[in-house]
Amino acid sequence: MLARFIRQRRDEQQAVPMAVAAVASRGSTAALSSLVLLVLVLVLVLASSALPASLAVTSPYVRPPARATLPLLLQDDDDADGQTPQQVHISMVGPDKVRVSWITDDDAPATVDYGTSSGEYPFSATGNTTTYSYVLYHSGNIHDAVVGPLQPSTTYYYRCSGAATTTPSSSRELSFRTPPSTLPFRFVVVGDLGQTGWTASTLKHVAAADYDMLLLPGDLSYADLVQSRWDSFGRLVAPLASARPWMVTQGNHEVEKLPLLEPKPFKAYNARWRMPYDVSVSPGAGAGAVPSGDNLYYSFDVAGGAVHVVMLGSYTDYGAGSAQLRWLRADLAALDRRRGGRRPAFVLALVHAPWYNSNEAHQGEGDAMRDAMEVLLYGARVDAVFAGHVHAYERFKRVYAGKEDPCAPVYVTIGDGGNREGLADKYIDPQPAISVFREASFGHGRLEVVNATHALWTWHRNDDDEPVVADQVWINSLAANPACNRSKKKM
Numbered sequence: 496m497l498a499r500f501i502r503q504r505r506d507e508q509q510a511v512p513m514a515v516a517a518v519a520s521r522g523s524t525a526a527l528s529s530l531v532l533l534v535l536v537l538v539l540v541l542a543s544s545a546l547p548a549s550l551a552v553t554s555p556y557v558r559p560p561a562r563a564t565l566p567l568l569l570q571d572d573d574d575a576d577g578q579t580p581q582q583v584h585i586s587m588v589g590p591d592k593v594r595v596s597w598i599t600d601d602d603a604p605a606t607v608d609y610g611t612s613s614g615e616y617p618f619s620a621t622g623n624t625t626t627y628s629y630v631l632y633h634s635g636n637i638h639d640a641v642v643g644p645l646q647p648s649t650t651y652y653y654r655c656s657g658a659a660t661t662t663p664s665s666s667r668e669l670s671f672r673t674p675p676s677t678l679p680f681r682f683v684v685v686g687d688l689g690q691t692g693w694t695a696s697t698l699k700h701v702a703a704a705d706y707d708m709l710l711l712p713g714d715l716s717y718a719d720l721v722q723s724r725w726d727s728f729g730r731l732v733a734p735l736a737s738a739r740p741w742m743v744t745q746g747n748h749e750v751e752k753l754p755l756l757e758p759k760p761f762k763a764y765n766a767r768w769r770m771p772y773d774v775s776v777s778p779g780a781g782a783g784a785v786p787s788g789d790n791l792y793y794s795f796d797v798a799g800g801a802v803h804v805v806m807l808g809s810y811t812d813y814g815a816g817s818a819q820l821r822w823l824r825a826d827l828a829a830l831d832r833r834r835g836g837r838r839p840a841f842v843l844a845l846v847h848a849p850w851y852n853s854n855e856a857h858q859g860e861g862d863a864m865r866d867a868m869e870v871l872l873y874g875a876r877v878d879a880v881f882a883g884h885v886h887a888y889e890r891f892k893r894v895y896a897g898k899e900d901p902c903a904p905v906y907v908t909i910g911d912g913g914n915r916e917g918l919a920d921k922y923i924d925p926q927p928a929i930s931v932f933r934e935a936s937f938g939h940g941r942l943e944v945v946n947a948t949h950a951l952w953t954w955h956r957n958d959d960d961e962p963v964v965a966d967q968v969w970i971n972s973l974a975a976n977p978a979c980n981r982s983k984k985k986m
């Protein structure tokens with residue numbers, strides 16, 4: 496691709512002098528007017544070559560080949576009693592509690608013992624256990640327990656199903672760090688993760704980041720009906736997901752409906768990745784969110800209410816009259832009722848199918864959802880919308896109704912976590928004016944909300960096995976922009 500790009504540039508540069516020579520040989524009035532035209536063309540060519548690269552870039556990066564799906568991560572060798580906690584992951588529940596989720600092969604109590612010193616667990620919480628069946632597959636015991644209230648920015652040591660342990664290995668200790676209660680706040684954003692060699696590369700780079708919370712805009716395991724792949728995915732991500740909150744929403748690969756056999760969608764996803772959809776925290780109490788009543792969409796606050804995150808469901812009803820649309824309207828309206836009029840400095844939204852996309856893959860698949868919800872996000876002055884689904888990276892300008900708008904969200908497609916389907920490397924040509932940067936490579940993004948007015952977005956390409964910052968932009972808070980004062984705009 497790089498060679499083709501260089502060749503195209505060379506051809507463009509050679510074309511003009513060759514045409515000038517052809518016109519000069521005619522020596523007529525017509526030739527003179529043609530010459531004037533050519534001078535204009537020459538000026539345009541030179542001007543276009545002088546444009547800053549950030550205006551519209553289709554990256555010429557030549558990427559390494561795809562990598563195979565990792566072998567199944569089978570049960571740990573030390574699980575002699577079937578009670579070893581596995582696939583541990585955590586998520587935030589309100590401003591100061593954490594849900595710990597884990598699986599044991601056999602019966603074990605849904606208890607989490609925890610404290611701030613290694614090996615000492617003065618606190619304990621007991622939660623719930625569930626299981627599910629999918630055709631011939633029967634899950635292990637899926638436990639979850641909510642611990643807290645916890646201190647912010649604090650490392651907690653914990654042990655799952657500890658009371659039932661009979662061997663030292665199954666009482667193994669884990670730790671997580673709670674997010675800060677004030678800015679700055681550091682997110683990692685990674686979509687369409689899967690479980691391939693590139694997933695491992697992405698996770699390695701994420702692990703090297705000092706971040707507070709991971710956001711995943713759908714398509715987690717790529718189990719695609721093979722339920723044991725949900726287990727292997729859980730084991731693959733557990734070292735990271737047990738240490739920082741992972742807040743996820745669903746993609747098309749989570750649906751897993753099978754005609755007649757499994758008519759209920761999201762069976763494995765809902766059982767394994769329970770999110771805080773039912774948490775009621777009064778706005779202004781440090782973290783506000785309107786409970787959605789459905790695990791497929793929800794919202795939460797971080798950094799003491801400075802950032803509000805809306806997780807939307809692209810594969811459940813979102814149209815007029817839907818429960819999701821009603822909830823979204825109520826959740827965004829509640830931002831204006833914060834105590835003392837303190838709206839969050841930043842509002843973020845995550846969807847799976849992108850609403851703006853100049854990749855040839857999945858064209859138009861997010862349009863209906865955009866038609867139903869874009870006006871609400873725009874009216875609420877959402878700062879950025881992150882999507883997955885398209886296996887590539889793309890960043891747009893601030894866009895509303897297809898046009899650049901200074902009070903609209905920045906749109907980012909970050910569906911390049913490392914899935915087994917490979918990259919989407921065919922783009923619509925020419926690059927639309929609203930698309931700033933696009934590249935089909937695996938990687939992850941980071942959003943550091945530095946203060947109440949500025950957030951830094953960076954995209955980290957998996958360049959071979961090294962993380963490379965290939966795109967970055969400062970995002971200014973719309974809440975801090977007087978020109979985007981909501982009272983002056985129609986919703």
Ligand SMILES: [Fe+2]
Nearest residue numbers: 714746747884
């Ligand atoms: Fe997808």
